[in-house]
Amino acid sequence: MLSVTESARRTWRTIGLLVCWTMAAGLGSLVHAQPEWDAETSQTLDGASFHEGYFDYYYQPATGRLFLVVDRLDQQFLYVNSLSTGVGSNDIGLDRGQIGDSRVVQFEQHGNKVFLKHINLDFRAGSDSFMERLSVQEAFAESILAGFEVVDSQDGVALIDMTDFLLSDAHGVVTTLQNSQQGNYSLDKARSAIYLERTRNFPLNTEFEAQLTFAGNSPGAWVRSVTPTPQAITVRQHHSFVQLPDDNYQPRAFHPASGFWSRGFQDFAAPINEDMTRRFIPRHRLQKRNPDVAVSEPVTPIIYYLDPGVPEPVRSALLDGARWWNAAFEAIGYVDAFQVELLPEDADPMDIRYNVIQWVHRSTRGWSYGSSVVDPRTGEIIKGKVTLGSLRVRQDYRIAQSLVGLASEGSDQAIQELALARIRQLSAHEVGHTLGIAHNFAASVNDRASVMDYPHPLLDITDQGVLDALEAYDVGLGAWDFQTIKYGYSEFASEDQEAQGLAAILQENKDAGLLYITDLDSRAAGGAHPLSHMWDNGADPVAELQHLLDVRGSALQRFSAANLKPGQPYGELEDILVPLYLLHRYQVEAVHRLVGGTYYEYSVYDGQVAESEQVIPVAADMQQRALDALLLTLTPEQLMLPPEILALIPPRPPGYGRTRESFPLRTALGLDFLSIAETAADHTVSGILQPQRLARINNLNMLDDSLPSVHDVLTRLLEGTLYQQRQAGQSGAVQRAVDHVVLYHLLSLAADDQVGNQVKAAIHLQLETLEEWLDDAVDQSRDRDWQAHYQLSLDAIDSWRDSGGETMLLTAPLAMPPGAPI
Secondary structure: OOOOOOOHHHHHHHHHHHHHHHHHHHHHHOOOOOOOOOOOHHHHHHOOEOOOOOOOOEEEEEEEEEEEEOOOEEEOEEEEEEEEEOEEEOOOOOOOOOEEEEEEEEEEEEOEEEEEEEEEOOOOOOOOHHHHHHHHHHHHHEEEEEEEEEEEEOOOOEEOOOOOHHHHOOOOOOHHHHOOOOOOOEOHHHOOOHHHOOOOOOOOOOEEEEEEEEEEEEOOOOHHHHHOOEEEEEEEEEEEEEEOOOOOOOOEEOOOOOEOOOEEEEEEOOOOOOOOOEEEEEEEEOEOOOOOOOOOOOOOOOEEOOOOOOOOOOOHHHHHHHHOOOHHHHHEOOOOEEEEEEOOOOOOOOOOOEEEEEEOOOOOOOOOOOEEEEEOOEEEEEEEEEEEEEHHHHHHHHHHHHHHOOOOOOHHHHHHHHHHHHHHHHHHHHHHHHHEEEOOOOOOHHHHOOOOOEOOOOEOOOOOOOOOOOOOOOOOOHHHHHHHHHHHHHOOOOOOHHHHHHHHHHHHHHOOOOOOHHHHHHOOOOOOOOOOOEEEEOOOHHHHHHHHHHHHHHHHHHHHHHHOOOOOOOOHHHHHHHHHHOHHHHHHHHHHHOOOEEEEEOOOOOOOOOOOOOOOOOOOOHHHEEEEEHOOOOOHHOOOOOHHHHHHOOOOOOOOOOOOOOOOOOOOOOOOOOOOOOHHHHHHHHHHOOOHHHHHHHHHHHHHHOOOOEEEEEEEEEEEEEEOOOOHHHHHHHHHHHHHHHHHHHHHHHHHOOOOOOHHHHHHHHHHHHHHHHHHEEEEEEHHHHHHHHHHHHHHHHHHHHHHOOOOOOOOOOOOOOOOOO
């Protein structure tokens, strides 16, 4: 039985002490009298308008300056910077509504200066001893974010000029542009000003906004594609000063198998036999109005507001998907605890008081994401913020269009329904992040047990041979989602009951066979877990790959002008073909994980000796089966395009230029079937020969020689490609393209300093054998294309060896069109 130990319970008592201590500095804000500054005696405020709220301020129209009344010296509050308006490029990464850093800060006065100080909460002492706390505070640096001269003072209350601070690049726009190689920009204050329409004051939060212009030369292509005058990028930046929550929130212990993200700090008051890192989950505050009954309304419901700029029917789909979460709260005894409404027209989405689902436009499709403003002291979520890329729904439409076409009656409506089903799931997924929940990329193994996975459309072919994609996405939350909410938001009467209850929830997950593997294991290069991958389906990755190849083959046979909308040029068929031709790309990656893979869980020692091994290699026969499936994707039968398709798709007409969504080509115009096959083959081969995967294969084989060795994998790869029987025509040309991809990667690995020497030794031995084989093949071949192919391959090895790995005679494969986000 997994359990939360007595040590963990002491941790929460420690955190409780610390919360009380940190809150003590902020309790004065609750009795803030908000007296109006005596403007008549202050020439500084001549003509300024007064705005009462959490921090009183004055705005002076004649000068465009904003003055802040600092009557909360040495009192902590939350400071958040955000980006109200975006640049419009997914590649640059500066989106509308983007949340920046959350910091606990305080104003301090030293003589005629007022400093805004960022409190260092990463290192603390959860102790009731002032001297213990002080020793930690003085041991680690704090950060002064800004300094202000006192421009006026009355009764010990300072007045400071906030204008330059608000007109600073707090969100790091300049750095982001530089890091994305879009040019050297700097803030031009002559073209920047306070944006008064979104600068507002409320009793518990003060919201400032500024319009900023960044000037630069030599703008990058991404900036040029989205900015009317690329030398001047104008956006709006938001600053929020927010009263910290009271001390009635109880942090909840993080467990690596809980499904939540972790937040924490180093506690230097921890006993020497305990972990210094105190970990807790981020979550919203939620309490029953009547905690003594099984089912109750909450004291305060969690309400999310949808951007009213979303058009129908997407608007209704987003509302539906986000509202799925209410069922999970109902399951733990809450009535209408989670609600989703349209944002009122007079509300500001940047206002810290609103949890917002925002519809964000970009010039190219890109990621959606859920982020939160979190109290760094406790993990309490103050504001959930969902960013949904508006082009995602169009990508799902394009995928379905490539599969089923538009010729049959009702097909267009059916495809739209599929795209809307995906957008419902996406809405639920990103809202889940803002509830504190992490990805679960193993959920597809448990019959799509979580919306927190990345779902690939579940596609099938009917008995009549017609593609059925209309049930592609699931509806509602999965079993894992209910369990994560249960862990994070169930209410318990005491610390002991909480510890027992959380342990019971984790045991329920284990008993139900619910798997949980999250980001690091799934995104890491050469990831090891065979059941954790993004955009895959089913418990058997190999069987699903074969199924997708069947679906793909059926759809390719039927691909025709009927996949176009009336009025679309035939040249547009190319972009419709891309997601169909590469339909299996993610399932290929899932099968990669089986080769050299290991099963494991996020287990925690509970004081009992484990009954089974914690790390189990994928069985040898399963690894061989995975290699068979991967090699199948390298055959000409899978990589060739039917002649009918090649004859159907002409070069692009005027006004319809090539984009990143188009196939790569070396032919300048039209479809380059060899480059298309090359990129697909490169996807499979680079995954098999991934350096970390090869190192793991070698290590596992050293422990168990029944498992495949690096020699075995390389031999199988060469037998499935270069040593295969030669074919003619398009099939032969595709074979040669694949051979060159394999050889290119082998030579690259052999010269890579990141590859271990034992793996390099195996590669060198294979290259030596291959060189001898190629030497014979050049002499024996009578086909000039094949003879030239073998000679180039032989010369590439010789050149690579003669140059000590410095010269690569072969040309690198062209890049595949972007996939993620699908």
